[in-house]
Amino acid sequence: MRPTVHDIAAAAGVSLATVDRVLNQRAGVREVTRKRVEEAIREIGYIRDVAAANLAKGRVYPLVFILPTSDNSFMHGLHNEVRQAMIRSGTERTDIHIREVPAFDPQALVAELERLAEEKPAGVALVAADAPEVLAVVDRLVASGVPVVTLVSDLTGSSRCHYAGVDNIAAGRTAARLLGRFLGGKAGDITVLAGSMMVRDHRERLEGFTQVMSEEFPSLNLLSVLEGRDDPDMAYALISDALGSNDRIIGIYSLGAGNRGLIRALKARHQERTLTVIAHELTESTRGALTDGTIDAVLNQDAGHEVRSAIRVLKAKADGLGFIAAQERIRLDIFLKDNLP
Amino acid sequence: MRPTVHDIAAAAGVSLATVDRVLNQRAGVREVTRKRVEEAIREIGYIRDVAAANLAKGRVYPLVFILPTSDNSFMHGLHNEVRQAMIRSGTERTDIHIREVPAFDPQALVAELERLAEEKPAGVALVAADAPEVLAVVDRLVASGVPVVTLVSDLTGSSRCHYAGVDNIAAGRTAARLLGRFLGGKAGDITVLAGSMMVRDHRERLEGFTQVMSEEFPSLNLLSVLEGRDDPDMAYALISDALGSNDRIIGIYSLGAGNRGLIRALKARHQERTLTVIAHELTESTRGALTDGTIDAVLNQDAGHEVRSAIRVLKAKADGLGFIAAQERIRLDIFLKDNLP
DNA sequence: GACTTTTTGATTTACGTACATCAAATTCTG
DNA sequence: CAGAATTTGATGTACGTAAATCAAAAAGTC
Numbered sequence: 001m002r003p004t005v006h007d008i009a010a011a012a013g014v015s016l017a018t019v020d021r022v023l024n025q026r027a028g029v030r031e032v033t034r035k036r037v038e039e040a041i042r043e044i045g046y047i048r049d050v051a052a053a054n055l056a057k058g059r060v061y062p063l064v065f066i067l068p069t070s071d072n073s074f075m076h077g078l079h080n081e082v083r084q085a086m087i088r089s090g091t092e093r094t095d096i097h098i099r100e101v102p103a104f105d106p107q108a109l110v111a112e113l114e115r116l117a118e119e120k121p122a123g124v125a126l127v128a129a130d131a132p133e134v135l136a137v138v139d140r141l142v143a144s145g146v147p148v149v150t151l152v153s154d155l156t157g158s159s160r161c162h163y164a165g166v167d168n169i170a171a172g173r174t175a176a177r178l179l180g181r182f183l184g185g186k187a188g189d190i191t192v193l194a195g196s197m198m199v200r201d202h203r204e205r206l207e208g209f210t211q212v213m214s215e216e217f218p219s220l221n222l223l224s225v226l227e228g229r230d231d232p233d234m235a236y237a238l239i240s241d242a243l244g245s246n247d248r249i250i251g252i253y254s255l256g257a258g259n260r261g262l263i264r265a266l267k268a269r270h271q272e273r274t275l276t277v278i279a280h281e282l283t284e285s286t287r288g289a290l291t292d293g294t295i296d297a298v299l300n301q302d303a304g305h306e307v308r309s310a311i312r313v314l315k316a317k318a319d320g321l322g323f324i325a326a327q328e329r330i331r332l333d334i335f336l337k338d339n340l341p
Numbered sequence: 342m343r344p345t346v347h348d349i350a351a352a353a354g355v356s357l358a359t360v361d362r363v364l365n366q367r368a369g370v371r372e373v374t375r376k377r378v379e380e381a382i383r384e385i386g387y388i389r390d391v392a393a394a395n396l397a398k399g400r401v402y403p404l405v406f407i408l409p410t411s412d413n414s415f416m417h418g419l420h421n422e423v424r425q426a427m428i429r430s431g432t433e434r435t436d437i438h439i440r441e442v443p444a445f446d447p448q449a450l451v452a453e454l455e456r457l458a459e460e461k462p463a464g465v466a467l468v469a470a471d472a473p474e475v476l477a478v479v480d481r482l483v484a485s486g487v488p489v490v491t492l493v494s495d496l497t498g499s500s501r502c503h504y505a506g507v508d509n510i511a512a513g514r515t516a517a518r519l520l521g522r523f524l525g526g527k528a529g530d531i532t533v534l535a536g537s538m539m540v541r542d543h544r545e546r547l548e549g550f551t552q553v554m555s556e557e558f559p560s561l562n563l564l565s566v567l568e569g570r571d572d573p574d575m576a577y578a579l580i581s582d583a584l585g586s587n588d589r590i591i592g593i594y595s596l597g598a599g600n601r602g603l604i605r606a607l608k609a610r611h612q613e614r615t616l617t618v619i620a621h622e623l624t625e626s627t628r629g630a631l632t633d634g635t636i637d638a639v640l641n642q643d644a645g646h647e648v649r650s651a652i653r654v655l656k657a658k659a660d661g662l663g664f665i666a667a668q669e670r671i672r673l674d675i676f677l678k679d680n681l682p
Numbered sequence: 683g684a685c686t687t688t689t690t691g692a693t694t695t696a697c698g699t700a701c702a703t704c705a706a707a708t709t710c711t712g
Numbered sequence: 713c714a715g716a717a718t719t720t721g722a723t724g725t726a727c728g729t730a731a732a733t734c735a736a737a738a739a740g741t742c
Contacts, residue, residue, distance in 0.1 A: 002431050004698060015721045020700070028719060030709090047431060051392035052698035055727045090343050090388060173679035181637070184525020212679065296522070304667050326645050329682060334675040338514035338553065341670060345728060356691040361730070369689060371739090393728035396697045 003044045012040035023048070050319060054093060061315050062095045064119075065151075065307075066112055066126035068103035072230045072257035073283035074303065075103075078127075078152070081307040094311060097121075104198055106131035113137040116146070123147045123314030125164070125307075128155040130200035147317035149310045152301070153201040161317050164310040166301045166332045168201045172208025172255065174332060175278045178297050179251050180217035182276045187219040188250035191242050195230035195256030205255040205280070220251065228258050235261030243269050254279040263289045282335055290337050300333040344385045353381035364389065391660060395434060402656050403436045405460075406492075406648075407453055407467035409444035413571045413598035414624035415644065416444075419468075419493070422648040435652060438462075445539055447472035454478040457487070464488045464655030466505070466648075469496040471541035488658035490651045493642070494542040502658050505651040507642045507673045509542045513549025513596065515673060516619045519638050520592050521558035523617045528560040529591035532583050536571035536597030546596040546621070561592065569599050576602030584610050595620040604630045623676055631678050641674040 009019045014037060021029045022037040029037075040046075053059070065082050068075060079098070086096045101108040106129045114137060116124055124141065128134060128150045135158045142148050142159045154163040179190065192209065194202045206225060213222055226242065228235035235258040243249060243265065252275060254262050259279050263286070266277065279286050282300040289295040309328045316323045335341075350360045355378060362370045363378040370378075381387075394400070406423050409416060420439070427437045442449040447470045455478060457465055465482065469475060469491045476499045483489050483500045495504040520531065533550065535543045547566060554563055567583065569576035576599045584590060584606065593616055595603050600620050604627070607618065620627050623641040630636040650669045657664045676682075 005700095006698090017701095017722075018720060021720090024700070026701090030719060033719080049396075049698050050432070052396050052727090053700070055390075055393050055396065055697095055729095056699040056701080058700095058727060091391070167680070170680045174677050177677050177679055181523045182525070184523070184527075186525075208679070302667075308665075308668060324649075326643075327649060331672070331674060331682070332680050333672060334680075336515050336518050338518055338549070339508070339511045339673050339675075341672070346730095347728090358692075358731095359690060362690090365730070367731090371689060374689080390728055393697090394730070396699095396727095397729040397731080399697060399730095 002049075003046045004049075005046075007044055008037065008040050008046055011044050012037045050321070060093050060095045061122040061318055062097070062119075063123045063125065063311065063314055064097050064099060064116055064121045065310075066099045066101055066109065066124065067151075068127055068129075069100045070103045070230065070257075073260075073285070074257050074281045077283070078303040078307065081304045084304070085307055085311055092311070094315070096311075104129060104196060106134050109134050110137050113141060117141055117144060120144075120146060122318040123149070125149045125151050125310040125314065127152045128158075128160075128200070129153075130155065130198075147314055149313055151306055151310055153199055156200075162310075162313045162323075162328065164306045164313065164328070164330055165201070166330050168204035169208035169211075171280070171299050171332050172205035172210070173212045174208075174334065175205070175253050175255070175280075175297075175299055176209045176212035176217070178334070179253060179276055179278050180213065180220060182296055183217075183220065183251055185219065186250060187221075189221045189223050189246060189248040190251045190253065191223050191239070191249050192225045193228055193235060193239060193252065193254040193256065193262060194225050195258065196227055197225070202256055209253055209255070221248075223249070228256065228261070230257040232258045232261035232264070234258065236265045237261075239265035240268065243275075249275065251276045252278070257281060259283065259289075260285045263294055266294050282333070282340075287340060290335060290340065293337070296336075298335045300335060301330055302333060306330055343390075344387045345390075346387075348385055349378065349381050349387050352385050353378045391662075401434050401436045402463040402659055403438070403460075404464045404466065404652065404655055405438050405440060405457055405462045406651075407440045407442055407450065407465065408492075409468055409470075410441045411444045411571065414601075414626070415598050415622045418624070419644045419648065422645045425645070426648055426652055433652070435656070437652075445470060445537060447475050450475050451478050454482060458482055458485060461485075461487060463659040464490070466490045466492050466651040466655065468493045469499075469501075469541070470494075471496065471539075488655050490654055492647055492651055494540055497541075503651075503654045503664075503669065505647045505654070505669070505671055506542070507671050509545035510549035510552075512621070512640050512673050513546035513551070514553045515549075515675065516546070516594050516596070516621075516638075516640055517550045517553035517558070519675070520594060520617060520619050521554065521561060523637055524558075524561065524592055526560065527591060528562075530562045530564050530587060530589040531592045531594065532564050532580070532590055533566045534569055534576060534580060534593065534595040534597065534603060535566050536599065537568055538566070543597055550594055550596065562589075564590070569597065569602070571598040573599045573602035573605070575599065577606045578602075580606035581609065584616075590616065592617045593619070598622060600624065600630075601626045604635055607635050623674070623681075628681060631676060631681065634678070637677075639676045641676060642671060643674060647671055 005019050009016045022034050099112055101112050109129050110133050138148050138158045147161045149162045149164055150160045152165045197203055226238040228238055239262050277295045278297045279295050280299050282298050286298050290298050313323055346360050350357045363375050440453050442453050450470050451474045476496055479489050479499045489501045490503045490505055491501050493506045538544055567579040569579055580603050618636045619638045620636050621640050623639050627639050631639055654664050
């Protein structure tokens with residue numbers, strides 16, 4: 001049987017009440033006594049039974065997810081996963097709220113975060129827009145005792161407790177190597193379709209992609225990046241144009257969302273040429289394109305894992321506990337048509 | 342506030358004791374009353390507070406992991422992950438025991454499982470050896486109320502509650518496509534190095550690999566499978582031989598363990614030729630080989646995830662609860678040198 | 683209708699922790 | 713050293729469930 005508060009009391013030669021005061025950092029304990037109790041805790045290896053404690057406290061974890069208002073499939077999926085988590089709130093002692101803010105809008109994010117500094121939830125998860133103001137508010141929130149986790153896109157240099165998302169530089173590098181190897185030494189042009197260079201995750205993917213391309217596949221020539229704002233129609237127009245005006249293009253890397261448009265453009269030119277295409281985020285449309293051969297590989301981050309991980313980490317942090325790092329690492333999924341879930 | 346047993350009692354117009362009798366399927370309740378209580382439970386949407394219940398019961402989950410005695414890195418890793426879980430036992434209310442049985446030995450497995458049928462643990466996880474006797478005992482165990490989860494290698498057709506491992510046919514297919522695409526239309530021979538065709542996971546990987554190879558890469562010629570018993574020295578000998586006697590080999594798929602030997606053989610011939618190599622399981626040696634370019638891709642299953650998933654599922658099953666299917670799906674990790682963890 | 687048997691109710695204790703209250707003991711202050 | 717302030721102890725209640733006991737009520741039997 002693992003030791004309980006009673007065992008600490010006995011070991012330290014004090015009463016249960018005193019142990020409680022020490023454990024819950026209440027006032028009214030002399031420094032010497034406090035030391036003695038803490039020593040006893042360490043010695044007998046007491047670990048608080050979080051379940052019992054939560055029961056006694058009637059604790060729930062009020063968590064806030066700040067998500068961008070965005071109509072691409074990935075963000076829809078993310079929203080949906082948070083909603084799934086809300087359904088499980090009853091059994092998980094969470095009380096989850098979603099706050100929507102306009103995408104690519106640091107000011108709105110800051111305003112929302114400042115509001116949260118008042119509310120003092122048990123934890124905050126946000127899709128970070130990469131701006132110094134945001135970093136500053138996040139730091140303030142964390143300093144005031146509210147654990148913050150970044151989701152999908154990180155906020156490097158901030159004091160956020162955890163990042164529940166993939167390593168986007170690694171993702172870009174992986175995409176480059178896959179594309180390069182799939183093209184097997186051929187020479188030609190490569191087009192990159194991004195959402196916006198204003199968001200960190202897209203910038204990082206491009207960075208990684210460019211690194212490996214220039215280092216290891218000199219026969220492939222990177223064209224200037226197309227920015228499709230994660231919008232299907234814009235993506236369609238950009239890719240159609242590019243393919244129409246340049247017949248040296250042999251590969252495409254779509255590192256953002258809005259792949260419906262990309263796929264539409266590719267299908268329109270299907271008979272004319274063979275392209276090697278790598279895209280991000282597994283959605284209904286990319287899955288279809290992967291199956292029928294329009295796309296060769298899809299890199300994915302599992303939104304469900306990200307959300308569940310964020311929740312686990314925030315709960316742990318709220319209790320001042322650690323977490324299993326390996327479990328919370330969000331992996332880059334690589335899907336070919338053969339290993340689709 | 343979520344409803345409690347008191348709310349059920351009030352709603353059904355019975356006493357707390359009766360509710361308890363119904364909830365814990367104790368005798369002494371008339372059929373009509375039982376129905377009424379069950380109706381009330383459904384109506385107010387009562388969900389048992391597992392944490393409180395476990396606290397009251399002082400419940401621990403005695404779990405048994407049956408693992409093969411095997412000295413390859415992957416199995417070592419698996420052992421280690423179970424040991425990590427044992428360390429967490431205190432906080433997770435588990436009481437985990439490891440039983441080692443000889444590898445590739447259905448009889449030993451059966452004997453162990455029969456012993457467990459007596460002990461009645463809360464759950465059993467095993468690396469299944471694929472034999473009808475094993476299937477029969479597993480079915481009996483499950484029928485007697487002990488949830489069983491297969492680990493790494495499945496037992497198709499059995500009534501095991503869950504399989505915590507990857508889809509090995511998909512893994513083989515993925516390996517074939519990666520190899521085929523990386524070779525970019527070249528013609529030549531492909532060597533497959535397996536552990537043993539007696540274990541299901543290896544058979545399945547080969548099956549998937551062969552499917553895609555023959556369907557989609559006709560210019561690549563599959564040589565007959567080499568069986569290295571997951572042993573480094575044997576693998577070294579087999580691969581050295583093969584490369585020495587056949588200079589048409591341009592690709593290798595190592596679908597089992599014992600890759601240390603493979604890598605040694607490859608490095609010995611490094612200057613002579615370029616091979617495209619795909620291996621399974623990320624270990625220290627495959628990681629090194631991936632980094633230095635000896636291996637082109639590693640397919641991996643995360644042993645830590647498998648163990649944690651098995652535990653979560655067994656606990657849930659022991660309580661008669663469901664689990665989040667998406668969370669428990671073990672994914673096939675594809676590692677290139679760029680996305681190593 | 684008296685009897686047995688079964689079903690139900692009322693009540694209590696327990697799990698490990700949190701938290702509050704009040705009294706007793708100790709320390710500090712002047 | 714008295715008096716005030718602080719520290720500590722003793723005790724009880726609560727959280728939601730499990731499990732046990734014993735009495736009371738209802739149902740079934742002859």
